[in-house]
């Protein structure tokens with residue numbers, strides 16, 4: 067069994083990162099232009115990493131499948147980004163943010179990584195402001211903050227309801243600045259197909275030019291994957307249509323271990339699904355839970371207009387079950403609670419799978435203007451999609467797949483089990499354990515991209531690497547595998563689009579490997595998934611012409627990987643005989659329906675080695691020196 | 702609901718002989734709450750079953766923020782609702798109506814296939830100065846440089862541009878003034894943006910010209926289609942900034958780049 071070395075530096079928790087920085091190897095300024103790095107992805111993680119490496123003088127090639135780096139999925143993040151600046155004078159600190167994040171993740175993340183993240187959080191805000199990110203301000207001109215799910219302090223910074231957009235445009239502008247400076251070359255509409263390993267190290271990638279269909283080779287001294295999360299494995303999710311797992315999955319098949327794939331987050335506040343044709347689900351920022359109160363009628367089948375349901379007949383289920391946190395309970399808890407009331411027949415809306423998010427009291431207390439200032443664009447978006455006016459009638463919401471805590475296994479240096487291959491942002495598994503707290507994905511992406519990876523990648527680049535050319539036989543082999551896979555997709559010759567298969571597998575995954583899971587259901591899911599995979603490979607239809615712009619081929623290629631990933635998630639969920647965070651096994655719950663962890667057996671990361679139908683699990687024990695393992699309580 | 706869709710088909714913009722044409726499709730049983738792009742998805746699923754080539758179009762977020770979707774709907778970029786193409790719902794149309802769907806028409810946005818176009822020129826305008834030249838590293842505490850909420854609002858009202866290019870497609874001159882004006886306004890009203898204020902506007906305007914975007918003759922179509930409701934005032938700001946910079950700046954910065 068491979069021993070997973072997380073490479074956590076020695077020393078007291080709060081000094082570890084500084085100790086690592088003090089000891090790492092540098093590359094002299096004159097030598098940097100001779101070092102090449104490939105960065106896959108231009109979201110918050112990828113753009114910030116590429117820009118930072120470029121600014122140091124390294125030569126960077128940056129890839130994305132969209133038509134512009136600015137369109138990466140990060141652009142859609144709404145609510146905000148955490149930083150332990152304690153501007154509100156509540157006694158917040160890096161240590162408190164660290165503790166909240168460990169607890170929020172249900173004690174399934176690494177202490178050292180999370181501490182570093184908390185410490186770097188302050189620098190991110192400073193960096194973004196310097197780039198011109200227009201964060202909301204108070205009347206004094208100072209930065210404004212608000213609170214977000216799962217915490218009791220106001221540490222979330224925001225730019226209206228478009229925080230991801232503004233942070234990404236900041237990182238994108240830094241990237242374009244380095245393009246202008248000649249340090250970065252951007253390859254938009256290019257999709258990575260595979261990673262090339264030479265003498266045991268990642269030395270390049272094979273990509274497909276999505277416009278011409280050409281298969282290209284690119285060599286480098288290090289490869290960074292910042293390709294985002296895999297929640298589209300559920301078909302309907304809050305992720306962008308194109309978000310996919312191909313980059314990390316293909317790396318997994320080449321030897322990078324995949325950690326905790328079953329940890330996925332179902333977000334509590336999304337617009338409920340309205341029909342089969344629907345292509346995605348829209349998130350309503352969780353910040354709405356600061357002022358909105360979540361309830362359902364106490365009586366099943368109560369079809370009075372919500373405004374006419376008297377106070378006593380409203381079941382504010384989060385406030386009642388979790389009095390300390392109320393509507394701000396963490397996502398996994400809030401989502402499950404909504405599922406439970408709907409399972410009990412109390413759900414509202416056409417499908418009975420919805421709960422109210424009501425602003426009546428907030429508007430009464432603060433006035434409509436104040437609410438409009440905080441959430442105006444979210445309210446607009448809601449009424450655009452549903453045709454309802456949330457100033458007058460409560461919103462209806464339901465949980466939807468949103469985020470992947472699992473991802474490629476990385477050590478403290480964010481390096482995968484393949485030397486020279488790094489994974490950052492949502493693509494790795496590192497910091498959120500079994501559940502991510504609100505406003506901390508943006509924080510992690512930018513901490514990884516601006517402040518961690520630029521140094522750890524440098525440390526790798528400082529080693530002497532032999533020149534590698536794209537005519538190396540390793541490139542021949544990988545390219546021929548890539549061509550083979552594409553040909554196989556083209557050759558099926560059936561009559562069903564990739565989207566139809568995607569939808570079908572999404573149903574299975576959501577139903578049996580979603581918000582709650584059982585051993586029996588997971589076993590069924592595995593059988594179902596294998597059946598769908600077999601149908602995919604016998605009845606897929608792809609438009610002819612692989613050497614041209616061919617979106618049906620792009621889609622089929624992505625779905626072929628989701629089908630395999632889905633199986634691994636099921637294996638992982640099956641093996642983890644406990645409930646923790648987003649992973650809820652019905653067999654493991656307390657008498658009042660809360661998640662029941664098993665720290666004796668599962669206080670560990672499961673990192674899977676690729677093995678086709680029989681993947682091989684490896685465990686990394688999690689050691690807690692600073693926080694005490696405790697039952698997570700938000701009561 | 703049911704509709705007749707007149708959809709532009711074009712194999713490849715670089716093929717001289719393929720000038721493109723409309724094809725007609727009938728769609729039925731459409732849910733009024735479906736979006737127009739979801740109707741195209743459904744149509745593509747059907748075309749797959751019929752072993753016909755799918756219709757190519759761009760989209761990603763499907764919630765109006767990434768700027769990928771780029772259809773001309775019934776003659777107007779993003780359609781008559783002043784929202785993005787992906788936020789156009791079938792309930793916005795009349796049952797039984799014919800809807801025409803075309804790609805953006807602008808010589809700076811060559812067609813890649815069917816409804817998908819290349820908007821790389823907009824990225825190059827940003828490369829010519831649409832940033833603050835700071836690099837990653839220790840930065841001053843933001844509260845050391847207070848920004849009043851009014852200024853923040855003004856910056857933010859411009860910064861929300863999604864780079865969709867509808868303004869260009871709507872402009873009879875194919876100008877990119879609204880897009881460029883939005884970026885210049887965002888950065889030039891903020892204290893952080895002051896040092897490069899002049900280089901920025903000169904660089905971006907010259908790149909706009911180099912790419913072949915037209916000039917502004919005040920049609921105002923751009924802000925009428927802009928899904929982010931970017932105000933036409935940003936064009937006034939762009940012009941003023943440019944004039945001032947040209948008058949007071951001595952040497953021309955070497956920023957304009959060649960079209961790639």
Ligand SMILES: Cc1cc2nc3c(=O)[nH]c(=O)nc-3n(C[C@H](O)[C@H](O)[C@H](O)COP(=O)(O)OP(=O)(O)OC[C@H]3O[C@@H](n4cnc5c(N)ncnc54)[C@H](O)[C@@H]3O)c2cc1C
Nearest residue numbers: 107108109110111131140145146258294491492505507508
């Ligand atoms: C609707 C929504 C709202 C959210 N709101 C918040 C919030 O308020 N606060 C918060 O902290 N988090 C939020 N999140 C989560 C957060 O936005 C994401 O976790 C984060 O943006 C992921 O960033 P990333 O850089 O890792 O990847 P992404 O932004 O997903 O970027 C992935 C990049 O990789 C590229 N790519 C992928 N595969 C390939 C390939 N094979 N070849 C080439 N390129 C490839 C893509 O083109 C893209 O550029 C939200 C998420 C959603 C869906």
Ligand code: SF4
Nearest residue numbers: 862863865866868927
């Ligand atoms: S100014 Fe408006 S129309 Fe033009 S690119 Fe920006 S958002 Fe699109």
Ligand code: FES
Nearest residue numbers: 761763768770787
């Ligand atoms: S698809 Fe993102 S704005 Fe329309």
